[in-house]
Amino acid sequence: MADSAKWYVLHTYSGYENAVKTSIEKFVKGRGMEDMVLKMEIPMEMVTEVSDSGASKEVERKVFPGYVLIKMVLTDETWHLVRNVRGVTGFVGSANKPIPLSEEEVLALGMEKHEIVVKYNVGDHVKIVDGPLASFMGIVEEIEPEKNKVRVVVSMFGRETPVELELDQVETQK
Template sequence: MSESAKWYVVHTYSGYENAVKTSIEKFVTGRGMEDMILRIEVPMETVTEVTDSGATKEVERKVFPGYVLIKMVMTDDTWHLVRNVRGVTGFVGSANKAIPLTEEEVLAMGMEKHEIVVRYNVGDHVKIVDGPLASFTGVVEEIEPEKNRVSVMVSMFGRETPVELELDQVEVQD
């Protein structure tokens, strides 16, 4: 059942995000619905603020004030559980239909990470397997896993050209 779980956005009263998260977690545990509502997140970011005196301090701030993200299997029971929590004004969507986030939106928010196993190193000969340069081959110049980037030197039209690609767009050449 949990394979069909998707991320939904719940609108809350401003300042109630953490209370809503805690309440939903208690209801989920109390009703044994851990397999239906998998994660509840209030996305936070660390920001450096400059005070009046010129000093800097790091502060945790909500990325989306007034919203809570929930990974859940949408059923009548889960919809009612979340919708009836104090502080929740509704799901983001149209009328009474909650619309899940797309996979691209979830990845862009950093809610879930797809782990890419890199089986090549700098200096390896690789083949480009995706994108406009698919089937070209080249040599790995630089790998940046934190940015999901690899730089490959490709020979095009008799010239060596550096190409920036995503990590999963290349594989070791046989």
């Protein structure tokens, strides 16, 4: 069942995000529904605040105040469990039909990361396997796994041109 779990967005009273998350976790555990409600996140970011005196400090702040992201299998039972928690005003969606986040939205929010195993190094000859430059050959100039980027120098029209691609758009040349 966990395979059919999707990410949804819950709307809460502002300032109730942590209480909602804690309450749902407690209800899920009490009812043995850990296989139905898998994960909850309150996206946070580190921000530097500068006071009037010029002193700066790092503080953690909610990226989306009033919202909680929840990965769950949507059934009548899970819908009612989540919907009836104090502080929850509803799901983001149309009327009573929650709309799941798309794969791209989940990745953009950083909720789930797809790990890509890089089998090439700087200086290796690679072949571009996807995108407008598919089938071009090049040499890896730089790899940035945390950004999912690789820079490859490709020879086009007799000129060396650096192109930035995603890690899975290139593969080692055999």
